[in-house]
Amino acid sequence: MGENGDLLQNINVLDVLYANDLERYAVKVNQPEAGTDGPGTKDLLHLNDVEPLSPRMADEYPLFDAGDLLVSLREPHLVFVLDPDTKETKWHASAPLIQQHDPDFVGDGWIGVFDNNEDFTERGTMLGGSRIVAMQPHTDSMEVRFPTSASDPFYTDIRGKFQRMPNGNMLLTEAQAGRVVEVDSTGQTVWEWVHPPYDARQVPVVTKATRLNLTRQQVDAWACSSGNTSAVP
Structure with a gap:
């Protein structure tokens, strides 16, 4: 195209x-x-x-x-x-x-x-x-x-993404589990986010997560950001 x-x-x-x-x-x-x-x-x-x-x-x-x-x-x-x-x-x-x-x-x-x-x-x-x-x-x-021997369980039968970080970490999208996790070079979890379930057995799919090279101040300036108080009437 x-x-x-x-x-x-x-x-x-x-x-x-x-x-x-x-x-x-x-x-x-x-x-x-x-x-x-x-x-x-x-x-x-x-x-x-x-x-x-x-x-x-x-x-x-x-x-x-x-x-x-x-x-x-x-x-x-x-x-x-x-x-x-x-x-x-x-x-x-x-x-x-x-x-x-x-x-x-x-x-x-x-x-x-x-x-x-x-x-x-x-x-x-x-x-x-x-x-x-x-x-x-x-x-x-x-x-x-x-994974490594230090990693938590990780599985999605379909979908899934990964992003390599400048510091050697990886951002992983465990799509069907509705989970995003960053792991370090040893495979250990640095932080994770899990989408809240909408019933007793199912969670929403997360198709892709991306780490952006932005500061908190830049994100707060977005019109859609909860941190942008100037956008509130």
Whole structure:
């Protein structure tokens, strides 16, 4: 899309998979909850994130170029980096991801991924919960950055976001639990916020939390802020 909302380019992701010998990922999709009818049976890919590699960070990624796209497909458990001009996939990864979200270029050649690690239990008890996985394509390295042995239980079967902080902490959105938590480099909780439940068994979903580099004074100046007394008639 252009600055005015004009369509500049349209890429068929299924065509990309076939052109790069990745069609095997499309045919292994399993959606038992969709049955044999309905729109869910046609959601082969479920593209849930696209992030361009910025010119500022491009030198940190030897295999890629500025403008390449980092793409996440939830249903085939697949992330890949795509040249939008040639439609070539320069790198891809699947295992050990399970229905992942929010891959990001996090610097120093690493790609961070919110791995939902879905196991079809209510609290992730079979596989240990959701994770933040880091991959470094040019060295073929993989690390689990969260959780650690010091971490509290953490699991969301769908949705989920993470944000890496300048001090090394991470802000995590445990979407289905209605919870936002910041953890330090050891995996321990720094602070958390949980959305109040609206009945005995359910809490509202929190789809995304973002830490903004703003002061309290700047936020209080917003017209919608409770701290902006000048906006009160």
